[in-house]
Amino acid sequence: MKSLFLCFTIALIASPAFAQQPSFTKGSAKVIDAGLFDCGSNDRVSAVGTITSEDGKVWTVPAETNFKTATKAADLYNECAGITPDNLSDVDLSAVPVLDAGGSEEFIAYIFGDNYFELHVNGKLLAVDAIPFTPFNSSIVRFKADRPVTIAMKLVDWEENLGLGSEKGRGSAFHPGDGGLVMHIKDAAGKTVALTDNSWRAQTFYIGPLKDRSCLKLDGQTRDSAACDVSGSNDGAAYSGVHWSVPSGWTMPGFDDANWPMATTYTNETVGVCNKPSYTNFTSVFDTPGADAQFIWSTNLILDNLVLVRKTIY
Numbered sequence: 049m050k051s052l053f054l055c056f057t058i059a060l061i062a063s064p065a066f067a068q069q070p071s072f073t074k075g076s077a078k079v080i081d082a083g084l085f086d087c088g089s090n091d092r093v094s095a096v097g098t099i100t101s102e103d104g105k106v107w108t109v110p111a112e113t114n115f116k117t118a119t120k121a122a123d124l125y126n127e128c129a130g131i132t133p134d135n136l137s138d139v140d141l142s143a144v145p146v147l148d149a150g151g152s153e154e155f156i157a158y159i160f161g162d163n164y165f166e167l168h169v170n171g172k173l174l175a176v177d178a179i180p181f182t183p184f185n186s187s188i189v190r191f192k193a194d195r196p197v198t199i200a201m202k203l204v205d206w207e208e209n210l211g212l213g214s215e216k217g218r219g220s221a222f223h224p225g226d227g228g229l230v231m232h233i234k235d236a237a238g239k240t241v242a243l244t245d246n247s248w249r250a251q252t253f254y255i256g257p258l259k260d261r262s263c264l265k266l267d268g269q270t271r272d273s274a275a276c277d278v279s280g281s282n283d284g285a286a287y288s289g290v291h292w293s294v295p296s297g298w299t300m301p302g303f304d305d306a307n308w309p310m311a312t313t314y315t316n317e318t319v320g321v322c323n324k325p326s327y328t329n330f331t332s333v334f335d336t337p338g339a340d341a342q343f344i345w346s347t348n349l350i351l352d353n354l355v356l357v358r359k360t361i362y
C-alpha cells in the first residue's frame with residue numbers, strides 16, 4: 049500500500065499536467081498605490097494595482113515588490129538624486145556600503161535594469177532598484193558572501209496601464225514596453241566573477257498585453273508568447289494578462305530551477321539603451337571587451353513583464 053502511494057505521488061509531481069495553471073485577467077487593474085516614487089519631473093509614476101483573474105485570484109501588478117521597505121541599491125547614475133557621473137572613474141566606490149549576505153569574500157555588482165530589480169544573494173534580499181519605472185538609472189551593490197553564491201533577481205518591466213502591461217509611447221496609449229537586465233559582478237581585486245548571459249535561468253510570471261490568448265504556447269515550464277502580437281493600439285480594455293504565482297523559496301540556493309528556461313540574450317540596440325547615459329556612461333563595465341555582460345530576459349522582451357532570474361557562482 050505504501051509503495052503504491054509513493055508511486056502515485058511521484059507520478060503526480062513528474063507529470064507536466066502538474067505544472068501551475070495560468071490565471072487570465074481581462075482589462076485594467078484597480079490602482080492601490082498611485083506612485084511608489086516621485087522624481088518631481090515629467091517622469092512616469094511607479095503606480096501599483098491589483099486585478100482579479102477569472103479563477104478568482106488577486107494579483108498585484110506589475111508585481112509585488114519590497115520597494116517600500118528594502119535597502120535601496122547605491123546609485124551609479126540617478127538623475128533624481130543628482131548623481132550623474134560621466135564615467136566609472138568619477139564614482140567613489142569606497143563610499144558604497146558593503147552589504148552582508150553572510151560570508152567574507154567581497155563582491156561588487158554593477159546593474160542596469162529596465163525597469164526594476166530586486167537582488168537576493170544566497171537567499172537574502174540585499175537591495176532593490178532605487179527607481180521602479182523611469183527615469184532610467186543604474187546601480188552598484190557591494191556585498192560580502194561565501195561561495196557558492198546564488199544570485200536570484202526579481203525583474204519588473206514596469207507598466208503605466210496597470211494590469212495591461214503597456215504604456216504611452218510610439219503614438220499609442222497602449223504601447224507594450226520592454227524589459228532587460230545587464231549585470232557585471234567583480235571581486236574585490238576587480239576580476240570578473242559573473243556576467244549576465246545565456247547561462248542564467250529565466251522564467252516569466254506575468255505576460256501582457258495579449259490581444260488574443262490563443263497565441264500562447266503553454267506546456268509545463270514553457271510559457272512561450274513568441275507568436276503573440278506586440279503592436280500597440282488603443283483598445284486595451286479588451287486585452288488580457290496572464291499570471292503565475294511566484295514559487296516559495298525561489299531565492300534560496302537549494303531551489304530547483306532546472307526546469308526553468310535558460311535566459312535569452314538581447315543586444316543593446318534591441319533593449320534601446322544607446323541614448324541612456326545611465327548605461328552609456330558605464331560601457332567600461334557593461335560592455336567590457338572580453339567580459340561583455342549581455343542583456344538578459346525571458347523569451348519575450350516585450351510581453352513578459354515579471355521575470356525571475358537565477359545563477360549560482362562557484
Ligand SMILES: [Ca+2]
Nearest residue numbers: 163164177179
Ligand atoms: Ca530602475
Ligand SMILES: [Ca+2]
Nearest residue numbers: 205225226350
Ligand atoms: Ca512589457
Ligand SMILES: [Ca+2]
Nearest residue numbers: 162205225226
Ligand atoms: Ca520597460
Ligand SMILES: [Ca+2]
Nearest residue numbers: 334335340341
Ligand atoms: Ca554589454
